[in-house]
Amino acid sequence: MDQTQIDYVKNELARGVTPEALSQTLLQAGYTESQVSELLSVVQVQHGQNAQPTLSTPAKKGGLPTWVWIVLGIVGGLFVIGALFTLVVTSSLNDARDKAKDASAKVTLNLFRSTAELYYDSNNFSYAGFCDSSETKSRLASLSSVECLDSAEQYKVSAKLLTDEFFCVDSFGRSKILLGKPAGMNCE
Secondary structure, rough: OOHHHHHHHHHHHOOOHHHHHHHHHHHHHHOHHHHHHHHHHHHHHHHOOOOOOOOOOOOOOOOOHHHHHHHHHHHHHHHHHHHHHHHHHHHHHHHHHHHHHHHHHHHHHHHHHHHHHHHHOOOOOOOOOOOOOOHHHHHHHHOOOOOEEOOOOOOOEEEOOOOOOEEEEEOOOEEEOOOOOOOOOOOO
16 A cells, blocks of 8 residues: 555545445455555544444344244244244143033933932832933033933933044943943843
């Protein structure tokens, strides 16, 4: 770098040429970025200005700073992770809730066997009318898709579970899960 180059840069800046435009002109003339930065820095220091390398910090025109985009990316990523976590937990909770409801239905139906035997003993050793009794109807009200059949000699109570299976109890002491709706007066 010689005095001729420094004088050229001083004159161009004095004429009102911006450092960015001057940098582009020098780069097109064959100077390297480091030579242009050094030349502009020398001229600015001689004029008492702080050296500001114009090539390494280009002027931004509109838009958001990079750090804002990084923060938005992190927040968006956390949002997606939170949404996926919520889906997994909700699904697990729904499965657990369904299993609990099915277990409750099985317990309720298993209790019917003792209720039916008490009815049988107090009704002249007959199950007839068991399904229509107020006690039976009130206990079955909490279950969905319930079928109760009775005759003098036998009864059957079945309910559809949330797993689309059926749980059945009958007067023969059976209590079992069936894939389809039981037909007839027993759980076979």
